[in-house]
Amino acid sequence: MQNFKGGVGKSTVTTHLAHYFGVQGYRVLVVDCDSQATTTTLFGFNPHFNIAREQTLYPYLSIDPTQTDLLYAVQKTPWPNVDLIPSNLELFDVEYELAASGADGGSVLASRFRKLKRGLQGSRARL
Template sequence: MIFKGGTGKTTLAVHLAQYLALRGYRVLLVDLDPQASATTLFGLNPSQDVADDATFYGHVSGDRRFAELPIETYWPGLDLVPANLALALTDFEIAGRAKLQASLPIHDYLRRGLDEVRENYDVILLDCRPDLGMSTLNALVAASGIFVPVTMSQLDIASMGEFFRFSAFLLEQLHELGVEESHLDLDFVRLIVNRFDPGQAAQAQCHHWMLARMPDQVVRTTMLQTAALGHAGSQWQTLYEYEPDEGRRRAYNRALEALDALCLDLETILWGAWGRRSLPNRNRQPQESVADVTA
């Protein structure tokens, strides 16, 4: 589960999904955000190419089994459950169904849906909407771990604290309602420092404070603030797809090196959650382009 709006969460989710697929994992990315940015990055127009019932909303409304939702992307080994604005209705749909069927758990739509496809994938990533409504509650219950991107500003850190406090409150309420402990346990919660400029004194100070206060929760590798991401994004591409001109090659290589290092750390966290002590010998080498891999 990847949460927190305005911090580059979707950019991180898509890059991590592509990285893991390049490493040989079978990956499913579930776009739970009505803004559908992840869906758009995979070349789909949410309003034209994605039917309402082809999203998680279609599963909640009873129109589709979840197993019908994943679609292949152009990226080998990576499937997508797409999104569109219909996801904004998901909370209302869940609340309405709760009134009609009091025994239907409002928190369990996504977990039960994922049970239909778990055997098909090694990693399932949930790109959440930036709020704590019913959809995000479902993601909290379905997830085995949480990555929270955070930028190094006092305001964003304060917002992150509120997210954790309210998340803990929600999980406590679910526990009191009798939800099974196994559905509420998380293997990990990690903070990812994103868009980091170590040359900015205020950002460096915030980073130092976080490492001192939460050494076990903060991923040591950071994703640097880089123009290369903006250049790639302007062409609706990721760093793994973007081909810079020679004038931007050096900055691009630095950005790709930082991204590979971060994703490797996140992969290591996943392996720790799976009870493994070392990473597998996957085919992909750092900084291979997608053309090198798929040729």
């Protein structure tokens, strides 16, 4: 879900779509890329108390990654057929690290989006 305006329902629509597709029988993986973690909260997790940085995208997307695929981060949710890669405020460190590493003019942002795509494609067959 992408929209450049804030507060217009991105997280809400993401969550309801996931529930809808789950009820339809699809296997759904919701990936919370927002350190605000609204979607994670809507799935019943308290991002501050129930989620550690190591359970978010951070170890995979960090400038010094410690994970080479995304399977470590996939969690069951209370909803059948719907799994979640959760987020918490610490995921903001990725945004900071990637922006800081581009301070010399080169940007790693695009390559990080490609890495996320590769990680999701790689997980697909193994979940």
